[in-house]
């Protein structure tokens with residue numbers, strides 16, 4: 163007996179096509195068994211000059227604790243969350259247990275680490291996943307540090323302990339749609355009213371802002387025309403934060419657009435230590451040291467991944483590691499990593515001795531991120547086709563580095579900060595505008 167189908171030939175063809183196209187993807191280990199994906203993270207082979215020996219036992223211990231956690235908890239899930247552009251909230255307790263949030267801040271439940279320990283912890287996070295390190299960096303080195311450096315005693319006692327345990331999350335909102343590199347010209351306003359301030363304006367790109375409990379927001383005081391800082395709580399009426407979609411880098415980080423429509427902030431939540439843009443620079447100089455360690459960590463991870471991959475993958479009857487051109491690229495990457503660590507480490511020492519200038523921090527951030535760009539590009543080449551897959555780390559790292567090259571001052575802006583310091587001449591504004599402002 164033949165069963166008559168009501169479907170036409172065309173329908174049946176479409177059905178067959180769609181079931182064919184809807185087959186789930188092969189697991190990458192089945193599809194490409196020749197090399198181990200980054201979910202099983204490669205051993206650290208990038209410490210060629212054995213810098214680890216120069217660390218104190220405490221610094222070594224924190225480094226190993228962060229490395230272990232990142233390799234065990236984050237590496238197996240990072241490609242999936244990166245692809246989905248979602249934040250893995252379930253790992254926050256693991257990150258909290260590392261006791262790195264609050265970094266160098268002493269007291270208020272913060273770890274009071276040496277800047278070197280904090281820097282190596284940042285690098286170890288970024289080695290596995292730059293998004294996780296950015297989440298901590300924004301929370302700790304920007305928001306918490308601003309409260310620690312510019313907050314009142316009451317504000318420090320109220321906010322820092324739960325932020326240190328990541329029971330609450332913070333973000334740091336300076337950039338606006340119209341003012342990125344030119345942030346000192348920002349136009350969000352703060353107007354004094356009885357008992358507090360009314361904030362009105364817009365912020366863009368703010369990391370963690372879609373779920374932050376505490377938002378550190380910078381606005382222009384309408385009386386003094388200077389920049390002030392405020393602590394805004396997430397449920398403040400008139401505050402709205404929405405996720406920026408379609409990013410190609412740091413996809414796990416939730417960057418947001420913030421709208422402030424007549425948001426009331428009580429007097430007690432104005433940061434007394436932010437009275438001009440220069441005060442935000444105090445925070446940025448320190449956090450730029452930490453940001454410099456992100457490209458170092460990213461480059462270490464990419465080198466480690468390439469080192470393993472080249473030994474596992476064979477072509478022309480030999481492991482890729484046996485070809486001279488590949489060895490040259492690998493050695494070039496390794497040399498970059500050693501030099502980047504030295505520059506980053508010297509920055510930490512200058513900071514500890516109270517000798518670090520804004521120009522030092524900016525040169526470090528600019529030069530290290532430039533070298534990292536070169537390093538991850540070489541890594542991307544070395545992995546061939548797999549160099550464009552998040553599963554083998556380098557494609558993800560390649561994309562994650564791009565926003566780091568740009569945030570906390572682009573390469574150009576940091577170059578100009580150092581340029582101003584060494585020549586005594588500021589060249590941020592086009593000559594024609596500078597001349598006009600002198601008239």
Ligand SMILES: Cc1cc2nc3c(=O)[nH]c(=O)nc-3n(C[C@H](O)[C@H](O)[C@H](O)COP(=O)(O)OP(=O)(O)OC[C@H]3O[C@@H](n4cnc5c(N)ncnc54)[C@H](O)[C@@H]3O)c2cc1C
Pocket residue numbers: 300334335336337341342343344366367368369412417565568569570571572573574575578589590591
């Ligand atoms: C993923 C991500 C996360 C971020 N997180 C935060 C955050 O948490 N909080 C926050 O406040 N901000 C954040 N930012 C914003 C970031 O700091 C800005 O993107 C950055 O300062 C650059 O500003 P812009 O994107 O507006 O670029 P623009 O300022 O428009 O610059 C565009 C280009 O012009 C160049 N340029 C600009 N001015 C000059 C000049 N005078 N001379 C020479 N070249 C110049 C720049 O170098 C750049 O190449 C984030 C950005 C990204 C992408």
